[in-house]
Amino acid sequence: MDNHLVVPVLTVLFSAVLTTLFSRQRIVSRWLFLLCCLTNLVYGAWLLVQVVTDGRQVLLVGGWPASLGVALVADRLSALVLVLAVLLLLAAFLFNLTPLDRRQHEQFFFYPLLLLLLLGVCGVVLTGDLFNLFIWYEVQVLAAVGLLTLGGGRRQMAGGLFYSMINLLGSLGFLAACGLLYGLVGSLNMALVSDRLEAVYTTSPELVAAVASLLLLSLGTRAAIVPLSFWGTRTLHMPPVAVGMLLGGILTSTGFYGLYRVVGLIYREPLPVPSGALLLLAALTMLVGVLGALGQSHIRQIIAFLLLAQAGYVLLGLGLASESGVAASVLFLLHDTLLLSALMGLCGTVELLSKTGDIRQMGGVVAREPGLALVWFVAFVSLVGVLPLGGFFARLALLQAALSVERYLVALLVVGITLLSLLPLLKIWHEVFWKELPTDAPVPRRAAFPHLVPGLFLVAIVLLSSLGMTYVVEYSTRAAQQILDAPAYVADVLGSAAGE
Amino acid sequence: MLLLLSCLVGLLSGTAIYLILHRNLRRVLPGALLLLLAICLLIITAGAPGWGSLNNARLALLAADPLPQILAITALAVGLGMVLTVLALAWRGARLADSDDIDRVTTMDGS
Numbered sequence: 268m269d270n271h272l273v274v275p276v277l278t279v280l281f282s283a284v285l286t287t288l289f290s291r292q293r294i295v296s297r298w299l300f301l302l303c304c305l306t307n308l309v310y311g312a313w314l315l316v317q318v319v320t321d322g323r324q325v326l327l328v329g330g331w332p333a334s335l336g337v338a339l340v341a342d343r344l345s346a347l348v349l350v351l352a353v354l355l356l357l358a359a360f361l362f363n364l365t366p367l368d369r370r371q372h373e374q375f376f377f378y379p380l381l382l383l384l385l386l387g388v389c390g391v392v393l394t395g396d397l398f399n400l401f402i403w404y405e406v407q408v409l410a411a412v413g414l415l416t417l418g419g420g421r422r423q424m425a426g427g428l429f430y431s432m433i434n435l436l437g438s439l440g441f442l443a444a445c446g447l448l449y450g451l452v453g454s455l456n457m458a459l460v461s462d463r464l465e466a467v468y469t470t471s472p473e474l475v476a477a478v479a480s481l482l483l484l485s486l487g488t489r490a491a492i493v494p495l496s497f498w499g500t501r502t503l504h505m506p507p508v509a510v511g512m513l514l515g516g517i518l519t520s521t522g523f524y525g526l527y528r529v530v531g532l533i534y535r536e537p538l539p540v541p542s543g544a545l546l547l548l549a550a551l552t553m554l555v556g557v558l559g560a561l562g563q564s565h566i567r568q569i570i571a572f573l574l575l576a577q578a579g580y581v582l583l584g585l586g587l588a589s590e591s592g593v594a595a596s597v598l599f600l601l602h603d604t605l606l607l608s609a610l611m612g613l614c615g616t617v618e619l620l621s622k623t624g625d626i627r628q629m630g631g632v633v634a635r636e637p638g639l640a641l642v643w644f645v646a647f648v649s650l651v652g653v654l655p656l657g658g659f660f661a662r663l664a665l666l667q668a669a670l671s672v673e674r675y676l677v678a679l680l681v682v683g684i685t686l687l688s689l690l691p692l693l694k695i696w697h698e699v700f701w702k703e704l705p706t707d708a709p710v711p712r713r714a715a716f717p718h719l720v721p722g723l724f725l726v727a728i729v730l731l732s733s734l735g736m737t738y739v740v741e742y743s744t745r746a747a748q749q750i751l752d753a754p755a756y757v758a759d760v761l762g763s764a765a766g767e
Numbered sequence: 768m769l770l771l772l773s774c775l776v777g778l779l780s781g782t783a784i785y786l787i788l789h790r791n792l793r794r795v796l797p798g799a800l801l802l803l804l805a806i807c808l809l810i811i812t813a814g815a816p817g818w819g820s821l822n823n824a825r826l827a828l829l830a831a832d833p834l835p836q837i838l839a840i841t842a843l844a845v846g847l848g849m850v851l852t853v854l855a856l857a858w859r860g861a862r863l864a865d866s867d868d869i870d871r872v873t874t875m876d877g878s
Contacts, residue, residue, distance in 0.1 A: 398838060398841070401842075401845075402841070402845060405845050405848075405849065408849070409848075409849070409852065412852060412856070416856065419859065420863075421860070421863040421864060424856055424859050424860035424863055424864075424872070425860060425864075425872060425873045425874065426873075427856050427860075428853065428856045428857055428860045428872060428873055429873040431849070431852060431853045431856060432795070432799075432853060435799055435849050435850065435853055436787075436799075436802075438846070438849065439799075439802050439803060439806055439846070442806050442810070442842050442846070443806045443809055443810075445810070445838065446806065446809050446810030446813045446814070446835070446838065446839075446842075447809070447813050449810070449813065449814055449834065449835060449838065450812075450813030450814050450835075451813075455838075501873070
């Protein structure tokens with residue numbers, strides 16, 4: 268029993284309540300927020316070490332056996348997503364400290380909502396129960412709706428309504444899958460489901476396949492996979508920059524966490540992973556993301572479309588359904604989420620400085636703000652896979668994974684989309700950074716060093732991880748092994764009850 | 768009885784999807800509510816009687832499995848919360864856009 272697993276949920280919940288009480292005092296809520304994030308960053312780092320040295324951490328809450336109670340389970344993937352989410356929150360917090368916009372949103376329960384979002388993340392990555400997973404996703408969705416509608420103007424309502432409507436349908440699909448799954452196996456504990464599903468599969472394979480695809484579909488909604496993905500591209504450029512930069516990354520990475528779990532635990536032998544369908548959806552997502560990005564003229568919406576393309580890459584690795592494919596996809600999730608959030612923050616800074624989001628009305632940033640342009644450029648070349656930087660290794664790993672299972676079309680797609688994703692970024696580079704400021708554009712403001720800090724913070728993390736790439740690759744490979752090894756998961760969770 | 772309930776679930780969710788595919792928020796939102804109800808009914812219908820949760824084998828034969836009912840009521844509470852949130856957003860969005868056409872409310876030109 269590892270009782271420490273309740274720490275993140277309890278600290279975040281407690282801080283969310285406290286920041287709600289102190290929501291009028293900005294300074295107090297900022298400090299509370301920072302304290303909570305740092306506590307969880309330290310805890311997350313400790314958990315990373317713990318899962319590496321000690322293996323999977325399991326807590327059966329209240330000492331109930333797995334069939335009756337709720338289990339909390341943490342492995343390498345959980346620790347990684349937790350740390351990633353806390354880092355994104357910290358970057359958004361740093362952004363919020365730089366007084367570029369008027370920060371009116373801070374008075375509308377901004378910090379409590381951010382903490383509730385983090386609470387949702389903690390719950391999603393730690394729970395070992397499907398129904399509990401549903402509840403935590405709802406916590407996350409409600410916090411995200413609150414953040415998207417900060418201010419309550421028409422733009423915010425438009426974005427918030429679009430997002431909440433699609434996610435409501437996603438939740439209902441997940442709920443239906445939970446109900447059917449309970450009817451099939453008599454439990455919603457992930458380990459028990461995984462354990463008993465094999466027997467059910469021999470008697471009624473089509474039922475199991477239907478339920479599993481319903482799960483994939485509804486989790487795909489959260490991870491922004493194409494048919495139900497446009498909540499991101501339609502909404503992420505509307506809220507304040509600090510919200511936009513973290514929301515896309517956090518929501519898709521937790522969505523993918525659920526997908527990894529389903530693919531690892533439910534699509535185990537003898538149920539085949541629908542590799543072809545996943546690869547097709549991934550290819551569509553990537554194409555729509557990259558080509559959609561080309562068609563936009565709002566600077567942050569371009570990045571929102573690239574976030575969609577990134578979701579396609581991650582799904583592509585998952586769809587290969589091999590250990591190296593999943594490892595590449597975890598690597599991708601880590602790097603591209605950080606990089607795209609950094610780009611989103613930097614583009615938001617440029618937007619606030621230029622007083623407009625339309626790239627045709629911007630220009631001359633390289634001449635005015637060389638520092639900002641440099642940080643943006645580093646994130647940009649890393650994202651398109653220039654050699655010493657993090658994004659390259661993720662793409663290389665994906666390419667190798669595709670070649671090793673002889674999916675040449677997939678390999679071609681990875682190379683092609685990477686080249687294509689140069690285009691929208693080059694478009695930003697040319698329009699916003701390189702060309703002269705149009706004469707009819709509003710007079711831009713000047714940036715100071717603090718405005719770079721949030722972007723720099725995230726880019727620095729990527730650079731650091733590029734330096735220690737050996738360890739990161741090894742970590743993601745072992746994480747992929749843990750994801751795909753369903754019998755070990757079952758043994759760890761059920762064995763911890765027997766050990767008491 | 769199971770057949771009847773299953774048909775009811777099908778009828779409810781079919782109606783719900785028909786409503787959700789409309790353009791007007793005043794049809795879409797009741798559709799979402801109806802879909803939630805259909806799924807709660809589905810959870811209860813899908814749960815096998817007296818399975819798993821009761822440790823006492825003799826009791827399990829006499830009583831229904833309480834877990835699907837708990838799942839259904841939790842789902843109902845959470846889902847109603849979500850639907851109400853969407854309803855609040857839709858109400859405000861429709862007033863601001865002066866229309867309940869879903870395309871008008873969710874697309875933005877200008878601010």
